[in-house]
Amino acid sequence: MQRRKFLTTAAVGAAATTIAAPAIAQTMPEVKWRLASSFPKSLDTIYGGAEVMAKRVAEATDGKFQIRVFAGGEIVPGLQVLDAVQNGTVECGHTVSYYYIGKDATFGFDAALPFGLNARQQNAWLYHGGGLKLIHEFMKTYNVITFPGGNTGTQMGGWFRKEIKTVNDLKGLKYRIGGYAGKVMSKLGVVPQQIAGGDIYPALEKGTIDAAEWVGPYDDEKLGFNKVAPYYYYPGWWEGGPNVSFMVNLDQWAKLPKAYQAVLTAACAEANIDMLAKYDVYNPLALKKLIASGTKLRPFSKDIMVACYKAAQETYAEESAKNPTFKKMFDSWTAFQADQHAWFRVAEAGFDSFMLHGIPKK
Secondary structure, three states, rough: OHHHHHHHHHHHHHHHHHHHHHHHHOOOOOOEEEEOOOOOOOOOOOOOHHHHOOOOHHHHHHOOOEEEOOOOOOOOHHHHHHHHHHHHOOOEEEHHHHHHOOOOHHHHHHHOOOOOOOOOHHHHHHHOOOHHHHHHHHHHHEEEEEEEEOOOOOOOOOOEOOOOOOHHHHHHOOOEOOOOOHHHHHHOOOEEEEHHHHHHHHHHOOOOEEEOOOOOHHHHHHOOOOOOOOOOEEEOOOOOOOEEEEEEHHHHHHHOHHHHHHHHHHHHHHHHHHHHHHHHHHHHHHHHHHHOOOOEEEOOOOHHHHHHHHHHHHHHHHHHHOHHHHHHHHHHHHHHHHHHHHOOOOOOOHHHHHHHHHOOOO
């Protein structure tokens, strides 16, 4: 009798669970968003970051929360993603915040600034060094909230039609260069050009510009820059660890159930890690191919690096003097960088230096 009662009770319990599960699922709304990317579909790394995020959101919500990704130019031009998210044309975007320094130089901190943080340090500042709190306070004035959504690692200096040996060689150079670096290099006579990724190749091919930087070997090879400019310079001192951001319209964010907010936040973090890992795998292989095909790899001279560093510090001082929001973030950022340098030069730099330069030759 007791066995029969137990089986009956268990069966009823199982049935209740079976009935309850769909009922619980039905309480979560169906949400369909559009995401405007700044990047072309051909770049499976940086454009692909949004696809990684959207796929994880859909999987984690059993398809209830879906985000459709649109490449740069499909809804809005690649450099107008912030505006589209801010005014509600789309619910969210995937972009690099330094594209919008024309509105306020403070946007640069959400991405990268010249001679700034590397990828690990940028993530540390954002997630645990107070950076994201400051960024959110600033972004709120533009009706958006941002989440780290990828990193390329230190970028290359770009493709040049001719060799750049001295600081004087920079004068009059029409250079596609993104973000705050354009302001810095203009002090040295460069004529900076802000051009979206998909439009760089034709400008370089036609001679509208003399040089162009984008990301690094893997993406640059895909875009074909090596076919129209033979000299490939490094490092991209203006992007030691550039953060790519997911931007979400604040009104749309507030409408999301808390569970969906948590899923979206976690999916953005996954995309952030995934992108850097891909670049670290693909860039070395692509660089080998480029060199084998005739690309001429060149370092920026020490004189050029020092001149650019000094120009960057002058630019920061000028901006801080007139922009209190920039200064507030700059003070946090530079203090954090100083602590990071003190630590990295102890163990990290020692280990890297030996592994890269000190291993005895066989």
